[in-house]
Amino acid sequence: MMFGFWDGVFFKIGPIPVDHLVVTQWGIVAVIGLVAFFATRNMQICPSGLQNAFEAMIVWTYDFFTQLMDKEHVAKRYAPLLTTFFLFILFCNYSGLIPGAAHIKGFQPPTSNWNVTITLALITVFAVQISGFQEHGLHYFGHFVSPSPLMLPLNLLEEITHPLSLTVRLFGNIFGEEMIIAYMLFLVPFVVPSALMALSVLLGAIQAIVFTILSASYIAAATGEGH
Amino acid sequence: MTDKKQNWPKALANAINLATSVAMAFAVGLLGGQWLDEKFNTAPWLMLIGLIFAALTSGKMMWERLMDDNRSDATYQKKDKEENP
Numbered sequence: 001m002m003f004g005f006w007d008g009v010f011f012k013i014g015p016i017p018v019d020h021l022v023v024t025q026w027g028i029v030a031v032i033g034l035v036a037f038f039a040t041r042n043m044q045i046c047p048s049g050l051q052n053a054f055e056a057m058i059v060w061t062y063d064f065f066t067q068l069m070d071k072e073h074v075a076k077r078y079a080p081l082l083t084t085f086f087l088f089i090l091f092c093n094y095s096g097l098i099p100g101a102a103h104i105k106g107f108q109p110p111t112s113n114w115n116v117t118i119t120l121a122l123i124t125v126f127a128v129q130i131s132g133f134q135e136h137g138l139h140y141f142g143h144f145v146s147p148s149p150l151m152l153p154l155n156l157l158e159e160i161t162h163p164l165s166l167t168v169r170l171f172g173n174i175f176g177e178e179m180i181i182a183y184m185l186f187l188v189p190f191v192v193p194s195a196l197m198a199l200s201v202l203l204g205a206i207q208a209i210v211f212t213i214l215s216a217s218y219i220a221a222a223t224g225e226g227h
Numbered sequence: 228m229t230d231k232k233q234n235w236p237k238a239l240a241n242a243i244n245l246a247t248s249v250a251m252a253f254a255v256g257l258l259g260g261q262w263l264d265e266k267f268n269t270a271p272w273l274m275l276i277g278l279i280f281a282a283l284t285s286g287k288m289m290w291e292r293l294m295d296d297n298r299s300d301a302t303y304q305k306k307d308k309e310e311n312p
Contacts (some may be wrong), residue, residue, distance in 0.1 A: 068234070157252055158252070160255055161248045
């Protein structure tokens with residue numbers, strides 16, 4: 001079956017069922033972990049190779065998030081989380097390009113299932129609330145009744161739209177892309193789907209960037225001077 | 228004249244965020260209202276109230292975005308006057 005309609009459980013850890021999405025994500029985490037391990041296992045003062053690439057990436061992400069979030073200490077605190085979001089979502093999106101993805105039973109890109117995207121969005125929600133509380137203390141929660149207590153329903157609705165828009169955008173884009181490629185492969189198995197697959201390389205990166213930038217902007221809004 | 232520095236990550240985030248947040252506010256208002264209508268047998272009133280809240284929330288988000296941009300413009304103009312009196 002395609003696109004996660006197969007809800008098979010591989011095995012159970014006690015009462016917790018472990019399905020194909022969890023196993024695929026473990027694989028992706030293992031790949032990212034291995035690359036990070038090889039990049040940092042023999043660190044030099046004058047970096048070269050993989051260590052050099054990682055250091056350049058970390059410096060770039062700190063600068064990027066500082067520009068986006070205004071406050072440098074907040075950017076430095078949340079850059080590891082946001083960079084992890086980016087790498088994880090990028091690898092998840094690109095896992096759909098591995099031959100057999102969505103065709104082999106139990107193997108589908110995790111981000112084409114909304115359970116995964118809503119989990120990522122919920123992590124952002126918690127990070128936003130925690131960052132706002134860390135920066136402003138109890139005054140942070142005053143923004144829910146700002147500028148007047150009458151605004152409480154509107155402010156709550158606005159707060160709910162953030163994780164939902166993150167969830168739906170990532171899930172919709174990746175699921176739609178996987179569907180189109182699968183039907184193209186079914187109708188015209190050769191050459192034609194290659195163009196779409198090339199496009200999905202771009203789309204996968206864009207969606208990872210969009211999720212990360214939006215998460216950063218929500219954190220920036222919670223920690224900003226307006227609250 | 229001072230060049231207005233474009234903070235492209237912020238501009239991109241604002242553009243993407245506003246579009247999808249407005250759509251989601253309407254989706255939450257409409258579907259939430261419909262669900263409550265079914266639960267309390269009050270159709271179509273709670274759906275309409277949900278839509279009104281969604282429209283107000285969307286307006287609020289757009290207004291805040293506009294005010295942020297105005298504040299940012301005012302800051303740049305002030306800086307420009309200080310540098311080129």
